[in-house]
Amino acid sequence: MNATLAAVVLSLFSAVAYAAAAVAQERLASRTTDSGMLRLLGSGAWWWTVVLNASAALLHVAALKYGTLTLVQPLGALTLVAAVPLGARVAGRRVSAVEWRGTALTLIGLSALLVTASGPAPDDVLSVPQALGVAAATAALIGMLSRPGTRPGLRHATASGFASGVASALTQTVTVAVTDRSGPLLSAQVIVVALLVAAFAAGGLLLSQTAYRGGLGAPLAVVTLANPVAAAAIGLFLLGEQLQGGPAGLLLAAMGAGVAAWGVVTLSRSVPEPALPEPLVDAEDEHPVAAVLALEPGSAAYEPSLLPKQPGSGQLTPL
Structure with a gap:
């Protein structure tokens, strides 16, 4: 199995696991009041969602070992695609026409990206100065996006997507460095970058929680789109990743990204907004x-x- 196929298969399983965990968590949350949140710790179903999320994360890390950032990160949109039939089946309803349209657009766009972003397994990593520079620039950008002002939901969603995308890019560096047998397992580079991964992953989670306070649809779309943008920028400009096909491939990738973004937005609009009691x-x-x-x-x-x-x-x- 070549590197590209391995990355796609692992990303697909990761997306399905993330989607299944999200659907299960939503069902559990809808049945649990504030006074009963502590009961989740004693619920076997809740711990299964933890296992699913952990498995999805490990599969994503493995995909980053075999695939470039420009390939693996956009495939994260498959989580939304997988959540559509799973959520509909659990809710006992049919998949709506809007959801089918969003799914089709997302798959068509990702297929175009798959053609242009395919390539050999990554072997380049970020140096410690590069990782620190990326971390500093991202932290400054997150600070600007998180300042008080209008539309905090979309700005916090953008910051969350950037933080998660940078965390994935740094994770690829850790994965490639650790599996490289020519160097020590726990070098200074691995330790420093791993600490940055933990910081940005936690920051992305907290920012997404803030973004979703005013509703889920639009912020979810922004997070899903900002994540691969940040990761792809690091891959293209710092890790030497290239799109296949020259100018034609670049045009195809741009069109595919646009169609996939359209599909993500369509799917996000089908997500029900939480009802707030008056x-x-x-x-x-x-x-x-x-x-x-x-x-x-x-x-x-x-x-x-x-x-x-x-x-x-x-x-x-x-x-």
Whole structure:
């Protein structure tokens, strides 16, 4: 089995494992209240999702050993593709036309990238100065994106994607260096870069949690797209990776990336947004019990005309 095929197969299994873990975690979260979160530690199903996530991560690391960053990182979009039929089956519904369209666009775009990004197994690694330079530049960019301002969700999603992409690029350096029998197993280069991997992986996770507070669809698309952009930039400019086919291959890769991005955005729009409960009273109002009693029929403050109605129904809803 050549290096490209091995990388694609490993990336496919990694995406399926990530998707299965995400679907299972979503189902568990929907059945668990805040007071019951600690019960997850005693749930066998929850620990299976941990095993799935860990297995997916190991498969991704193995794929980075055999495939270039420009090949492996875009294939991460297969997680969304795999999550569509898995999520639909668990929910007991059919895959929608929008989901089929997003899946088809993503697969077509990734196929074009697969043709141009194929190549031999990576053998070049980042030096310690290069790794530190990438880390410093990425940290500065993340700091700019994370500053207070408008649309924090999309900016934090971009920062999360960059952090995760850099973590994967650094992981490839660790993997190639460790498996290179010509040098020591735990060299200074491996230790320094491994610490940077841990820092950026944790940072990417925390940033994604912040990004998803206002909804999942758009931030999920931004994270999925920013990740391979950051990794591919490191691969092309620092590791000497090249796209196959010359100018024609570059054009095909650009078109494939555009089509895949369109598919990712389409799939992300099909992700349901979390429903946030509306408070009965404002935090600055009087005691909640007094406010509710004041709205009871027969009280002096009760006035049905002041209460909003549910669209399309005659039922009254609390403020």
